[in-house]
Amino acid sequence: MQLKQFRRKTVAQRKKLADFLKKLDDIVPDDMPKLLAEEDKKVWQETACLSCANCCKKMTPTFTKKDMVRIAAHLEMSVNAFKKEWLYQEEGTGDWMNKSTPCQFLGADNKCSIYEVRPSDCAEFPHHHKQPFDAYNDTFTQNLSYCPATYNLVERLKKRIEKEYEW
Numbered sequence: 001m002q003l004k005q006f007r008r009k010t011v012a013q014r015k016k017l018a019d020f021l022k023k024l025d026d027i028v029p030d031d032m033p034k035l036l037a038e039e040d041k042k043v044w045q046e047t048a049c050l051s052c053a054n055c056c057k058k059m060t061p062t063f064t065k066k067d068m069v070r071i072a073a074h075l076e077m078s079v080n081a082f083k084k085e086w087l088y089q090e091e092g093t094g095d096w097m098n099k100s101t102p103c104q105f106l107g108a109d110n111k112c113s114i115y116e117v118r119p120s121d122c123a124e125f126p127h128h129h130k131q132p133f134d135a136y137n138d139t140f141t142q143n144l145s146y147c148p149a150t151y152n153l154v155e156r157l158k159k160r161i162e163k164e165y166e167w
Contacts, residue, residue, distance in 0.1 A: 040153055
């Protein structure tokens, strides 16, 4: 999906999909894990992350201590030097985040230059595997605007659930 097209689509449909996720907090089909697996498989057959990389361009992962140790070692620098050069500590949460976006490790080819040692937050993105799905509706609502795969998954789930279930 082209990012301009995705942004237009998101602006037009985000509220409907966010409302669906909010309703899904209260009404969850009994076979939700099965529905999710089926629709997620279809989404990934149509999704090419390297053609997008919007998550790397518009978001920042949270770096855990393990992430910082692993990445700093890979870059052959100390953890303190890594933090000083690339990260800041978010006020309130204390989370370590990239100083800027797009991510400093994103290449012109939309590939991550530290892919093998990337932060766990990046490796798990867009978090479709987290269970139960409805416990992460806030995450999916946020990601609607950033990730075409999440947008498409929620859109597919909405159509299917509204068609097949008393909603």
